[in-house]
Each structure stands twice: as C-alpha cells, then as structure tokens.
Amino acid sequence: MKITRPAPRHHPETIIALIDVVFFLLVFFMLIGRMDATAPFDVAPPVAVTGADMPAGGITISVAADGIIALDGETVAPEDIERRVQSLLVAQPDILIRINAHREATLRSILPRIAQFEAMGARDVVLVVTPPGSPQ
Template sequence: MKLSRPVPRQPPETIVALIDVVFFLLVFFMLIGRMDATAPFDVSPPVAATGADMPSGGITLSVGETGEFALDGNRIADGDLDQILSDRLAKDATTLVRINAHRHTELRHVLPMVGRIEALGARDVVLVVTPETAPPN
C-alpha cells in the first residue's frame, strides 16, 4: 500500500506590513489635514461688552423661560408683538431694541426674534447678557 503525502500548504501571507503602511498613512493625513471647517474669508467673532453700562432708552423685549414675551414690562401675545414693534419703530427707526432672555430660555425662542425685529426696521438689536462671574439666580 502506497500512502500519498499531503500537498504542503504555503503559509499565509502576513498582513503586518500592510497594517503598518495603513497606520502611517492615517497618521500622515491626520497631521497634514485640517480637522475644522474654515470659511473662505476672514471671520472675526464679536467681542462682548460686559461691564459696560446698558444704553438708556429704547425698547426692552423680555423672553421668558418657556418662550412668553413682555414688551417694556407688559406681557404681550406673540401675535401682537410684530404690530406693536412695527408701530414703535415706524416713529423712530433708530430706536434701540434690547432682548433680555431668561438664562434657561432655549435659543429657538430668542434667535428668531432678532430676525423678526430687524425685518421690522430696527437698526440696533442688543442681546442682554450677564457676565459669567455673577452669581446665578
């Protein structure tokens, strides 16, 4: 009886060298690539004027924590706000409008108001902020 020898298998090729190459490529592209999106033009963020006195006069729009509004200390419905602001700004377009929002008010209640007020003709809209060093209420 004749026994046949099994066909010798070739050892599998190691991929260690390939892993090293991929790792070096990854590090290379991480070092030369930019991780943040940059604008195609110069962008300088605004500087907050904390500690400065608030300009006097004008209109103060208060926004509550849940999105309710008050104009110069009087509650007002959202539907009436545009008409009243439009009438006040028609008399004097240079009137300053301050937006004073509760610190827990969501931005979805505050930011659209800036656009609405500007669309009504206001030239200056100021967002009232509290310096971070002030004690919370």
C-alpha cells in the first residue's frame, strides 16, 4: 500500500493586504505632513515652554543667524522684503506672517522687521519657537 501525500496546493499570496497597508501609510503621511517651504539656510528656532500651536497657512519669513532673510524658502534682499510683504498684505490683509528666526539671530535683525510689518497693516505676526526636547 502506497500512501501518497497530496501535493500542497499553491496559495497565491494575497496582495490586497499589502495594498491596504501601503495605502494607509500613504494617507497617513499625506495627512500629518504640512507642505511648507524650508529656508535655504539652517534655522534652529528658539526653545520656549509657553508656545502655542502653530496655525496653518500664511507666509514664512526665515532669518538666519547672520541676518540673511528668506521669504517662503527664497532668499530675499533686506531692502526687498518690505516691498514683497507689502504686496502680499495688499492682496490679503489678514495674512499670517510667521517669523522663523534662528535662536542665535540678534534682535536688531528681527524686531525692526516686526515693527515694519505692523506699520504696513499686518495683524497676525507670530514668532516660531520649538518646545524643549524636540528634535532639531
């Protein structure tokens, strides 16, 4: 008597589970990520305990430690920044202006700009900070 073991049936790998996982990961990264122009130079925001949640939208003005300025990721000459911001404020008076300045930047490269923006009619200017312990 010969007992033959039945040939194992080939189970095709179900690909649906893989698609589900990839799709969930894709949606996750698309939802939690916020597209934002990064500064063309290194900016480490100051550390603050009392910061509030960052609102979305608006424009970002980055200030490097040596005072170089960038508007939405594009380096701008200091004498041009007022004109550029002014034109944006004319189009959108309520636009949010984020000042993303390096923690080593001196105040003489930041405070006069904020005063200028206020004089231009800006209503919403915020200073970007980072909570303690967050990765740089």
